[in-house]
Amino acid sequence: MKNKAILEVCNSSKSFGGVIANHNISLTVPEGEIVGLIGPNGSGKTTLFNTIVGTHPLDNGEVYFEGQEISSLRVPEIARLGMLRTFQQTRIYGGMTGVQNMRISSPLIHDSNFSTMFSGLPPEVDERSDELLEFVGLYEKRNLMSGDLSFGQQKLLEFAMALMNEPKLLLLDEPTAGINPTLINGLIDRLKLANEKFGITLFVIEHNMRVVMNLADSIYCLAHGEMLAHGLPDEIQNDQKVIDAYLGAS
Amino acid sequence: MSTTSTGNTGSTNPLLYIVILAFGIAAPFVMPAYIQQVSFLWIFILFALTWDLQGGQMGYNSFGNIVFFGTGMYVSASTQVALYFDLGAWNESGGENTFIHATDEYFIGLAAGLVLSGIVAAALAAFLGSGILGLRGQYFAICTLGLSVAAGEIAAGIDLIGAGSGMSTPVWPDAADSVIERGTFFYILCFMLAVATFIACKYLYSGRFGMVLNAIRDDEDKAEAMGIHTTRYKALSWTISAFFLGISGAIMGNIIGFIDPVDVAFTGATFGVWMVLMAILGGKGTLWGPVLGAAIFHIMQELFWTYFLGWQRVALGLLIILIVVFLPQGILGSLREHFPEWFGHRLEPVAVEDEK
Amino acid sequence: MRIFNIGIVLLSGIFLACSSIAFAKVTGDTITLGAAVSLTGKYSTNGKHTKNGYELAKNKLNAAGGVKVGGKSYKLDIIYYDDESTPARAAQLAERLIKQDGVKFMLGPYSSGLTKAIAPVTEKYKIPMVEANGASRSLFTKGYRYMFAILTSADQYLASAVDLAAAAAEAKGKSASSLKVAMIFENDPFSQDVRLGVVEAYKNHGMKAVVDDKLPKNIDDMSASLAKVKATRPDILIVSGHSKGAATAIRQISQMRVDVPMLAMTHCDSAGYKEKFGDAAEYTLCAAQWHKSLSYSDSLFGSAADYAVTFKGVYNYDPPYQAAESSAALQVWKDAFERAQSFDTDKLRDALAVTKMQTFYGNISFDSTGKNLGKPMVLFQVLDGKYKVVSPPKWASTKLVHPRPKWSER
Amino acid sequence: MDNILLLIEAPFLSVQAILDGIIIGALFSLAAYGMALVWGVMRIINIAQGEFVILGGYVAYFLYEAGIHPMFGIPVAGVVLFVVGYGLYKVVIYRVVDKDLFISLLATFGLSILIQQLMNIMFGADVQIAEAGFGTSFMFDYNVTIPHIRIVTFIVSAFLGALLVIYIKRSRLGQAIRATAQNARAARVMGIDTDHVYAMTFSLNAAICGATGALVAMTFAIHPYIGLPYTIRSFMIVIMAGLGNLPGVIAAGTGIGVAEQFADYIFGAEFRMAFIFLLLVAFLVWRGRMLARKREVLK
DSSP, X not given: OXXXXXXXXXXXXXXXXXXXEEEEEEEEEETTOEEEEEOOTTSSHHHHHHHHHXXXXXXXXXXXXXXXXXXXXXXXXXXXXXXXXXXXXXXXXXXXXXXXXXXXXXXXXXXXXXXXXXXXXOHHHHHHHHHHHHHHTOGGGTTSBGGGSOHHHHHHHHHHHHHHTOOSEEEEEOTTTXXXXXXXXXXHHHHHHXXXXXXXXXXXXXXXXXXXXXXXXXEEEEETTEEEEEXXXXXXXXXXHHHHHHHTOO | OOOOOOSSSOOOOHHHHHHHHHHHHHHHHHOGGGHXXXXXXXXXXXXXXXXXXXXXXXXXXXXXXXXXXHHHHHHHHHHHHHTTSOHHHHXXXXXXXXXXXXXXXXXXXXXXXXXXXXXXXXXXXXHHHXXXXXXXXXXXXXXXXXXXXXXXXXXXXXXXXXXXXXXXXXXXXXXXXXXXXXXXXXXXXXXXXXXXXXXXXXXXXXXXXXXXXXXXXXXXXXXXXXXXXXXXXXXXHHHHHHXXXXXXXHHHHHHHOEEOIIIIISOTTTHHHHHHHHHHHHOTXXXXXXXXXXXXXXXXXXXXXXXXXXXXXXXXXXXXXXXXXXXXXXXHHHHHHHOGGGGTXXXXXXXXXXXX | OHHHHHHHHHHHHHHHHHHOOOOXXXXXXXXEEEEXXXXXXXXXXXXXXXXXXXXXXXXXXXXXTOEEETTEEEEEEEEEEEOTTOHHHHHHHHHHHHHTSOOOEEEOOSSHHHHHHHHHHHHHTTOOEEESSOOOGGGGSSOOSSEEEOSOOGGGTTHHHHHHHHHHHHHTTOOGGGOEEEEEEESSHHHHHHHXXXXXXXXXXXXXXXXXXXXXXXOSOOHHHHHHHHHHOOSEXXXXXXXXXXXXXXXXXXXXXXXXXXXXXXXXXXXXXXXXXXXXXXXXXXXXXXXXXXXXXXXXXXXXXHHHHHHHHHHSSOOOHHHHHHHXXXXXXXXXXXXXXXXXXXXXXXXXXXXXXXXXXXXXXXXXXXXXXXXXXXXXXXXXXXXXXXXXXXXXXXXXXXXXXXXXXX | OHHXXXXXXXXHHHHHHHHHHHHHHHHHHHHHHHHHHHHHHHOOOOTTHHHHHHHHHHHHHHHHHTTSOGGGHHHHHHHHHHHXXXXXXXXXXXXXXXXXXXXXXXXXXXXXXXXXXXXXXXXXXXXXXXXXXXXXEEETTTTEEEEHHXXXXXXXXXXXXXXXXXXXXXXXXXXXXXXXXXXXXXXXXXXXXXXXHHHHHHHHHHHHHHHHHHHHHHHSOXXXXXXXXXXXXXXXXXXXXXXXXXXXXXXXXXXXXXXXXXXXXXXXXXXXXXXXXXXXXXXXXXXXXXXXXXXXXXX
């Protein structure tokens, strides 16, 4: 492994009332890389994300972020450490404008004590927000209600908000779902750029094989709540188990 | 889905402030006969503004804010009395005892009462908030409704503050009339408090506080996922509302002069609901909406009282239904929906100068 | 900009609305009085009695030539507002009556709580108020100079029932101090004041309280309290809680067969007690400010019985004492106007303070705190479906039936 | 303290409290079941529930005044309130049924004020009762009383509850109601006229309240302003029991009924309302805390 692991999951298990969603899953995400996570519908990908960022408590196992155990921390605490996730169903603040969505995502908000809670935000935040809106191509729509934006634009805005937060690790849940195919290439470029330019490690759930092969440095594959395979994109593409899982043969 | 006015929406014409301030200052001279109604107007504006701090901006629809109003009322009245007399004896007031505050006693007591009422109400909000603000949606609404009813019933059971017999506030000293008339004095307090509340809200909404509240309203899970200390902001927002409501209760108690636990202090079914309606009528989640809503509501209500004698509550019930059915976004909310560009929501192709 | 326009329109609206002030006190040949009464809310039954009492007396007085001041005869008129049975509203309305409608002469609302809210306002503006329905004694300890109450204060409502029980016990050779008292009172200013009077009375006799329950204002069930009464077997059960309390009590006492030697309450007649409950109401002692069988009379209404006939002719029900008091309040005003021969509020106050008159409702004269000293409370007992006065002895039309027969023996 | 001693000294008080509590609880359960129905199917919390109950009480009262035995008021009030409920749905409720929950909460709150005031204007604020004229039974040497009307109330509540459950289970409309409750959109796709289902659900709830009200008029007393406690109790029962859980509703209903009676004895009746409402608050906070432990929120 060339880089040290930023995220490590050891033997994570989670079940919901008898239905096992994740069973003994272990994986590592090396710092600075883009790691993909694939698997058929219902294989437990989103559950894994949820347990990593603290939405559900783990039944078993541990999660380490930058060497620190975070298994029992809650969502906001984990987010403040620098691990952020986006949602499959895009979630933005629909009643606020694009600019406001960006400003509120500034990591300065993490610091909330009596003196800072009531203050404004420094001008650097606006500069950075303009820069990122420009980056995702939403600058001219920045003062529209974000709830009125198209679905794809909201997806981009959510991505920009995540970047605004300056995370060390970003967990993306199907970033291309529902996006016009002609825009997908642009999105892939931006993801790669974010990884290179801002140095953000990405961990991406993705259904679109073309995208994930193009994007990821390495790929994990889940099926029926268990880790099926791990390897470089080429290895995964040719892995018989993965192919079977996707075709439903297993 | 509601709307917002934080940060960079269309700026308000400064003339409006001047006109409102002029109105506020001139009212006691221009229409002295209406001084109490205008005092109530300011308090109603405060009600709507403080409710909106949770209901509109934060998405936590509270029916329980009246608890802080009533608490402030009792705290202030008790302080005013207890500083100089035995509280229990005051409230039982059997026999031929009379209790009369001297002029300086009255005003010192009142000052202490006003300050304490704000502090105690705020502390209560911080305490209650830690438990109740963890609930969401209708559970929060109903829980606060339960709280407001329970508060009145509990107050009605405490003998020290007069229990169900209620409590009279100290009588205005006649000697003070040579300096200032009672109505005018309380009018000034109401006006100043409403202005202070407005300024506080405006300030809060202009910075990150308002933005965080809006984020909680739009998607609390997302806000948490982005690492925001949501609990802290929620509790603080309630505490701020409670502070102003507590003081308004203290003033109101003195204006009315008699505190009944259920009908004057913890009036969940009247003031408690009206504050919600006023904010919704004007447009919740906006700074000016509650102000506008309170003004319209108050005027309508006074007209109902005058012209629909005995039917005014029927009219009120109808009004509630009409508002929520046909104008759920409120006046400003509907305007924003139809004319978003008035509020600064427009395409800006080139980088124009940054607002704010 | 738009918001600005809205603001301007709104503000001008307020100014416009306020410019239509109608000043009224005495214009032409009309004297205008003001009253906030409960037309809606929990007191609306008694609020209606109050208003009917005012209206009847007003019409009767006007028909009889009105009020003569300075050789001119004036008609009476009354401005009503609905206080919705809440003190907050009542205080606002008093302010409104005085400052906007220019009312200089006030009539009282229904209930002690509302009177408590209005009295500070009338006092502040030095507007005399004759009130007929605020009996709480804390009204008379605040040094109010402009408030005159034509009724007996609430603490005396049922104290005489305790005295009656004591007398009955002593007549049988038992000591009064051996008696046990059970009290169930609504948690509101009036009923709690009644309770204070009862507490004073039973302490005087050295009796012991075994049940002392307060009921919430929204009560529709007092079975828990009554079960306690059954368990403790008191000699006297005293209940007060406006009409609602009276109706609930009598129903559940008969349902649960609560046997007590003496049962006393307030608000029997306004609850439509004997009409609605028939046998269940038998032998109950009821406190009242007034009753049509009393031998008071005046020149306007004739005797108390005549008043009842007149009232029934207009409103189609027997007048409860709340209506009678209210009618009498207007007679007090007329008397004061004619003695003062002036519309000056201070002169009227002084005239009111020395009132000494006889009405169908009873004698009226005020002490320095403003309460009526001229007449006592009466207690009647429901016997054979009729109200019979049993106390004070002067008016007693029959002897007290004591103890109440047990339910099983009826 | 004295109160607790009294309970120990006179054990039949406890028997009385439990009996009264169960019977009252049955009455609450009925109204609560209607509320759960509307809540589950339409996602509306009906604040006017208590007013429907009182309105039903007035129907029974007027029959009684007209010389008809108020027991007939149970079906008649059911029918009358069904019509009232249908009318209110068509005029007001259908406009808020798909909106934010808070909007419908406020709308029904407006309805409740409106109905209260109209009742006050039309029927007066007097306390009214419809006397069924049944006797009373005694136990333990006259110490425990059971008015027969309460037994009747209990039986009728149980019978109506059972009838309702069977109806919802078996009938076509019942099936449509359950389908809509589970997933309104899917039900619509499957050709169920959800608007009709909503109208029927709301009217059915009103009818249940009406029948409950007739029983209330016979057991307790009615007047225009006494609806709110019924609403709140129904609500409490529903949250304690959960939606669509009839055994839970009955258990919670009788539980609250009994708890209230004991609270009366122990804390004094003046704290009865406070007790109910604080119980509500405490229960909600407790549930919120329990869920937070699982990193979930009460939604």
